[in-house]
Amino acid sequence: MDYDLPPWHSGADRPERVLERAVSAALGRPEVTRAVASGQVTRDVLIDSLAGAETAVLAAAGQAEQRYRTERPGWYARFAVNAPIGRWVLLITPVLGLAALGSFVAALIGLSWAGVLAVVGGAAVLAVVVDLLLLMNWSEGRFSRRVAIAWLACGVLSLTVMQALFRLDWPGWALLLAFVGSLASYSAAFLSIRTLLRSFRHSGQDGVARAALVAWEESVLVDGVLPVLYSKLNEVTPPVHATVLAVREVSSLVRADPLRMHVPTPAGAVLAGLVDRLDGGSFAVAGPRGAGKTNLLRAFCGGRYRSEDRAPDLAVLVSAPVDYVPQEFVVHLFAEVCEAVIDRFGQRAARRRGKVGPHPLVSLARDHLAVLNYVRTYADEISGKGGFKGFELAGKRAVTMAGRALTYPEVVKRFRGFLSRIAAEQATERELKPGRVVIGIDELDRIGAGEPARRLLNEVKAVFDVQGCYYLVSVSTEAQHDFELSGIGLRSVFDSSFDEVVRVDYLDFEYARKLLRRYVLDLSEQFQALAYVFSGGLARQLVRTARAIVELGREQPGREIADVVQALVDAELTRACQATADALTAVDDRDGVTDLLRLLDERRTTDLKTHSENLRAAYKGRSDRARQLKDTIAARTRFLATVQETFTADLTEDRMRALDFNELARARRYAGTNPDAGLALLRDIERRWAP
Numbered sequence: 001m002d003y004d005l006p007p008w009h010s011g012a013d014r015p016e017r018v019l020e021r022a023v024s025a026a027l028g029r030p031e032v033t034r035a036v037a038s039g040q041v042t043r044d045v046l047i048d049s050l051a052g053a054e055t056a057v058l059a060a061a062g063q064a065e066q067r068y069r070t071e072r073p074g075w076y077a078r079f080a081v082n083a084p085i086g087r088w089v090l091l092i093t094p095v096l097g098l099a100a101l102g103s104f105v106a107a108l109i110g111l112s113w114a115g116v117l118a119v120v121g122g123a124a125v126l127a128v129v130v131d132l133l134l135l136m137n138w139s140e141g142r143f144s145r146r147v148a149i150a151w152l153a154c155g156v157l158s159l160t161v162m163q164a165l166f167r168l169d170w171p172g173w174a175l176l177l178a179f180v181g182s183l184a185s186y187s188a189a190f191l192s193i194r195t196l197l198r199s200f201r202h203s204g205q206d207g208v209a210r211a212a213l214v215a216w217e218e219s220v221l222v223d224g225v226l227p228v229l230y231s232k233l234n235e236v237t238p239p240v241h242a243t244v245l246a247v248r249e250v251s252s253l254v255r256a257d258p259l260r261m262h263v264p265t266p267a268g269a270v271l272a273g274l275v276d277r278l279d280g281g282s283f284a285v286a287g288p289r290g291a292g293k294t295n296l297l298r299a300f301c302g303g304r305y306r307s308e309d310r311a312p313d314l315a316v317l318v319s320a321p322v323d324y325v326p327q328e329f330v331v332h333l334f335a336e337v338c339e340a341v342i343d344r345f346g347q348r349a350a351r352r353r354g355k356v357g358p359h360p361l362v363s364l365a366r367d368h369l370a371v372l373n374y375v376r377t378y379a380d381e382i383s384g385k386g387g388f389k390g391f392e393l394a395g396k397r398a399v400t401m402a403g404r405a406l407t408y409p410e411v412v413k414r415f416r417g418f419l420s421r422i423a424a425e426q427a428t429e430r431e432l433k434p435g436r437v438v439i440g441i442d443e444l445d446r447i448g449a450g451e452p453a454r455r456l457l458n459e460v461k462a463v464f465d466v467q468g469c470y471y472l473v474s475v476s477t478e479a480q481h482d483f484e485l486s487g488i489g490l491r492s493v494f495d496s497s498f499d500e501v502v503r504v505d506y507l508d509f510e511y512a513r514k515l516l517r518r519y520v521l522d523l524s525e526q527f528q529a530l531a532y533v534f535s536g537g538l539a540r541q542l543v544r545t546a547r548a549i550v551e552l553g554r555e556q557p558g559r560e561i562a563d564v565v566q567a568l569v570d571a572e573l574t575r576a577c578q579a580t581a582d583a584l585t586a587v588d589d590r591d592g593v594t595d596l597l598r599l600l601d602e603r604r605t606t607d608l609k610t611h612s613e614n615l616r617a618a619y620k621g622r623s624d625r626a627r628q629l630k631d632t633i634a635a636r637t638r639f640l641a642t643v644q645e646t647f648t649a650d651l652t653e654d655r656m657r658a659l660d661f662n663e664l665a666r667a668r669r670y671a672g673t674n675p676d677a678g679l680a681l682l683r684d685i686e687r688r689w690a691p
Helices: 016-027 030-037 041-047 054-060 062-071 075-079 084-108 113-136 144-168 173-199 203-234 268-278 291-302 326-345 360-373 408-424 451-463 477-488 494-496 509-517 525-535 539-555 561-584 594-601 609-616 624-646 651-657 661-673 675-689
Strands: 282-285 314-319 351-353 355-358 375-387 389-403 437-442 469-475 500-503
Touching: 016 030, 016 041, 016 054, 016 203, 016 561, 016 651, 030 041, 030 113, 030 203, 041 075, 054 062, 054 203, 054 509, 062 203, 062 561, 113 360, 113 561, 144 500, 173 594, 203 509, 268 291, 268 561, 282 291, 282 651, 291 314, 291 437, 326 360, 326 437, 326 451, 360 408, 408 437, 408 451, 408 651, 451 477, 451 494, 509 539, 509 561, 509 661, 525 539, 525 624, 525 661, 539 561, 561 594, 561 675, 594 609, 594 624, 609 624
Parallel strands: 282 469, 282 500, 314 437, 437 469
Antiparallel strands: 351 355, 375 389
């Protein structure tokens, strides 16, 4: 992008301008223009599909925007050569300098004040002519650095105007004008020097900021605008049913950022409804690992569930460490909130008693950060002595910083008070609904529901229950069970810590299709179903499988579905056998697992169903761990056999309507958690799905 002015001066970096350019670029992409030219959809319909989604679209590129805001030049950029102030300095300062030089020369040769004015005017006209020549050779919004420096150096000549004031007999009105002109000349010379110094010191930052702006605009295009347009294109075009792989366009699927690929789910809608209705609270986000709890927290904290009529939330997302001291974690959480406040309100100034200073919340946050590390102490000392030669009195006052940490009750009190101040500040919004304070705590499910998780919650819940503040905590399914059991009188720390528990469940086929259709054009229903059953309903695995299918299509366009399935099955079986063999080397029955290890390591010579039965019968020992690994790999192999039998060239549109792919995805999950149940379900599916 080329700008006449830097984007931070021309307003080109405003979010609405960035979104406008991204929409224009999206409408010009080949896949979009082809759809418009074919009459499937109109430009107006595509533009209307983005109406009301601006907040979500920009939130998808929130990380890129934050990087640009970090790299964007500060106040000094206003004096850059191609900035508004710098441009006027560049053009006006040399005019004043040459005019001042003319007045000085005229005074030296003894001209009258009228002659001096004539010389000054001629010098000024000469400078203006040079300015015009520079403007005519303006190139890409920038002057040549050497020319700019040489021309700005003429501004230093404005200092000579003071000599003229003392050498000439000026009339009173002319003396006043000359005095005002001298002040302007001095100011111009000062700005010229500062412009030069800043130009040298920050010569490379403009390029970095421009690159960050380009990356932000690209992220808005790929991660925000295109998914909405792709969804609309897939909506207006009939579903594709084909067993030949043909992927027309893929956007950010290959980038694999879960936040960018987040699709609103029922759990997200429930959580957003709770947060909108209540004036504060703590909510647990439960579900199996890989179901999308982290993505939901990131999306919520990133503004994806914020309505258009609500001001931005102050959101913080932290991860709960596995090895921790609960009090230290609360201190860390406190510090993260302070940093977020400084980032949010650091650019706002507050006027108090006629003085402009930092926002009160920023000052308070900085004070809290200092206190979290140090406690300030004052030491006063007075000494005196007397004698024959007189009396002497001395005193001193010293300020020292001692490294004593606050006690935990003090930290909790300060933290709760600070959160209340932030919520009160957010509530002062008048034009929109007030923003909220959202604190997400992720990865608590890694700790489980045992004593470590209970101990952490017992400490952290001391800062819960602050009006206007919402805590979102990811927990394990065991924690959800404890919460639900409280309804029959079995209370636990999970029940006393959370107001509600929102379950993030596995994706069903319909939501999986909706996710894939946002990022892939013309992927047939057969391949969407294939990606879904391989994922088992896990959003993370769905992205991985879809990416693998897309890569296979890129390597060899027009591949039959049987070839794609064979490639996926071979890769999956190889990984599973290698992982199982590695785990078997650590069991205590090494002699008993020999036959099983040979089956895992040797090349398969039978079909997958027979191979599954051979694996299941390969170990008869007493090791529980070996039996568990044997049953799991056998069930997984049987699942791959069922997939291979299902996804063939005979999988027509009519046959797809008769199959429930949610069942096959559930069998995939059972194969890893309960192999016997998985095998039973797979046998039942094979019996009912037999052609």
